[in-house]
Amino acid sequence: MTSSQSSHGPSRGPSNRWSDLDRPPLSAPALRRALLQPGGLWTxxxxxxxxxxxxxxxxxxAAELPEGAVLVAEEQTSGRGRLDRVWSAPARSGLFFSVLLKPRVPVERLAWLPLLTGVAAATGLARAAGVDMSLKWPNDLLVKVRREDGVKEERKTGGILAERAGGSxxxxxxxxxxxxxxxxxxxLPVPTAGSLALADAVSTDRDPLLRAVLRSLEHWYGRWTAADGDPAAxxxxxxxxxxxxxxxxxxxxxxPGDRALTGEAVAIDGGGRLVVERADGGGREAVGAGDIVHLRPAD
Structure with missing residues (x-):
């Protein structure tokens, strides 16, 4: 899992962590019936x-599993994100899952996998939860949350982490x-965090939300692999x-290397990198790794 969030506040209610009726458990049998189809991606x-x-x-x-294995946790105690950050949240308060993919595409196109997952999650959740979602490059999911003063602001509600599964x-x-x-x-662990509930989602039932994300991921992954990983095609x-x-x-x-670059984000190139028009007049530079801080809203 991934997030810049490092801790969370105490859960409300009795000490039994399974007693929150607003957070029912996921149904593995129902999810399997809905998602594990002959010839489908999920195995x-x-x-x-x-x-x-x-x-x-x-x-x-990974070495013993076929492509399409899905593992879901009701609670993660040591969830990891980019740059060794930690994901922690109350039990059953979110979706915390991983999938195993074995794409046969050119290695230089593998950088598109987390971006593809972001597109799939955002489109699936927009339909199933009825919320407007956007993507922060390279791996964050954003929603709009209304503050106490009535102003809506972008908040991070999710993140993505892609890792090689083994030595081969x-x-x-x-x-x-x-x-x-x-x-x-x-x-909320930090003021910049959000959730689907705080974004006024029409549904926070995690079963259909997970189905929507995995079906959307199957759709986009199928299109991408069929095009040999070509993101434009x-x-x-x-x-x-x-x-x-x-x-x-x-x-x-x-x-990396304690260097910083400021400018306008103008494009996503064919390698999935963020193209920045340097504020110092140094032209355009493609960023392939690093933390991105939004300094002003989009026009």
Missing amino acids: SLDVVAATGSTNSDLAAR ADDGIVVGLGLNVTLRADE CGLQEAYAAGCATLGRTVRAEL
């Missing part, structure tokens, strides 16, 4: 009550997604740019 689906990290668990078994390229890639669904205002590059809240904004890119 297995397991739901565990708690684990350290679904990414780590799935990666450890044949082991595949594990893609994890963590999404805040019913997190309440008093449970399958429409992925255009779809990501259309939903990306980073484009058109002044940003600060905090890059």
Whole structure:
């Protein structure tokens, strides 16, 4: 899983963490019936009550599993994100899952997997939860949450982490997604966090939300692999740019080696990199890794 969130507030209610009736457990049998179809991408689906990290668990078994394995946790105790950040949230307050993918595409196009997952999650959740979602490059999901003064502001409600599953390229890639669904205002770990509930989602039932995300992911992954990973040919590059809240904004890119770059985010290139028009007049630079800070709203 992934998030910049490092901790969470105390859960409301009795000490029994399973007693919150607003947060019913996921139904593994129902999810399997809906998602595991002959000829489909998803080949297995397991739901565990708690684990350290679904990414780590799935990666450890990748060599023995076929493509399309899905592992879902009701609670993660050591969820990981980019730059070794930690994801932590109350039990059953969100969707915390990982999938095993083994794409046969050119290696230089694998950088599109987390971006593809973002497009799939945003489009699936927009339909199932009725919320407007946007993408912050490279791996965050944003929603609009109304503040106490009535102003709506962007908040991070989820994140994505893609990792190689093992030492061999044949082991595949594990893609994890963590999404805040019913997190309440008093449970937010940081002021910049949000949830689908706080964004006035029409539904926070996690079963249909998970189905919607996985079906959308299957759709986009099928298009992308059929196009040999070409993001332009399958429409992925255009779809990501259309939903990306980073484009058109002044940003600060905090890059490896303690270097920073400020300018306007103007495009997503064919390699999935963020193209920044440097504020110092140094032209355009493509950013492939680093933290991006939005400095002003898009026009």
